[in-house]
Amino acid sequence: MDLLLRGITHRYGATEVLNGIDLTVSEGEIVCIIGPSGCGKSTLLRFIGGLERPDEGEVLLSGEVPAGSLNPLTYVFQDFALLPWRSVEANVSLVLEDHPLSAAERETIVADVLERTGLSDFRKALPRQLSGGMKQRVAIARALSVRPAVMLMDEPLSALDSQTRELLMDDLVALWQRERFTACYVTHNLAEAVRLGHRIVVLSRRPGRIRTVVEIDRDLGAREAGDPKLDAVQRELWQLLRDEARAADREIADDVA
């Protein structure tokens, strides 16, 4: 199933947040969206997930929803969004409970996704007992349990420390190699984008427009830290973003003044 964005434009009151976004996300690819803070990345993702409607333009799906997908467009949130009163397994089963599944089927799915994300030993733990990295693993397990066609990830690693981030990036790469999931991955971290993105969409500062799309044709599994080609891409992205980021930074300061 592919995802098509056509001419997405949106205003909050007088401020134009997004302007004329056209984008296609094809099955099996990870598209990273980067841009200075406040440029509308999260807003764009909310449109894609159907949580909000843009003023202009449309988000379209093409092709069949894969059989067995319970929630084709599935979020992974920056702040995990786990229910603190539910254990790990109950947090996963929460999103299955509204579907016509028997208790046994549910249990099988929960056990399966916890196994795949290395959480089987933490089934009964409460979120407060887990580290940030483990919480995000639970959130990823929860997302996987509904067999999404496209995962919408809004800065999923931004709340984590850098070592944990590295570990989770490895996990995501391994997961992609096994399952070839489709994802829209919003981040402001260039290293993440270069590591995980098949294509990297660079947004300008507000109002967000697509400045460029950078394609990286190296296989995810073959990308390693210190790879000169990836470093070159990252430098190039930084060149593009630097002025935008600086301007965006100043813009927010002006707003406050």
Place this chain on the structure above:
Amino acid sequence: MTSLEQSSLDQTSGGRAAGEQREGLRPVPYRGGGFRPVPIRLIGPFVFLAIVALWEAGSRSGVISNLVLPAPSEAFEAFSYLVESGQLWRHLSASLQRLVIGWTLGTALGITVGLAIGLFSLARAGLLPLVSALFPIPKIALLPLFVIWFGIGEGSKVATILFGTFFPTVIATYGGVDNVDRTLVRMGQSFGLSWRSIVRKIILPGAMPAILSGCRISASIGIILLVAAEMIGAEYGVGAYILMAGSLFATDQLLAGVAILSMLGLIVSWLIGRLERWLLAWRG
């Protein structure tokens, strides 16, 4: 490896050097601590017993006149008489029945209305001003009206407690709903949970801490209103007993009755504490 050893050697020699000139050194002044009361067992009962003992001593020595304040032992005697004559259970059961029915209905209605105000714009616009206007009215002032509306029997008494507990519960509940983390609600929506599931599994548990502290307040208000509710036409009940003792200036009985209410308050508060520990175990 050698450089590591080197550096550790350096450290020990540095430590020795510091040890040699110890005279000129002072510890950093400690400025932390405080602002965090820790529970100390037995202090509460001790303070209570000390006051009662002082009071008793004052009464016996004549410092506290019997006319002003009866001795605790006299109040206790009045209480013992209540127990022995079997009157205590009569009064207590009558009061408890009113309290339980009034509080349960008031809380259930309060949670329902509070949820509605928290969830629906129309309910909020329509009911919130009403609640804000009616909450501060002392329910005792409405007692004559309640007697006309609900009869002089149990109806008016239950209604007084019901109305008294209803409003604080509404306010606690809708405040709790407002404070539920919106990202959790958005998460529920993004996974396609039904409206009912979001309310039952996300909003209600998220508002539970606020609802339970509302229960604490409304239970105390219920006990306070017991005396008011039993002002008119009550034969039995702790409140009626206190009022009767008051009108006869039987201050020892009055104190015994007040002590019963106070104990009732402690028990209810303990029960709600248990409920909190059970329902909010996830907070750790």
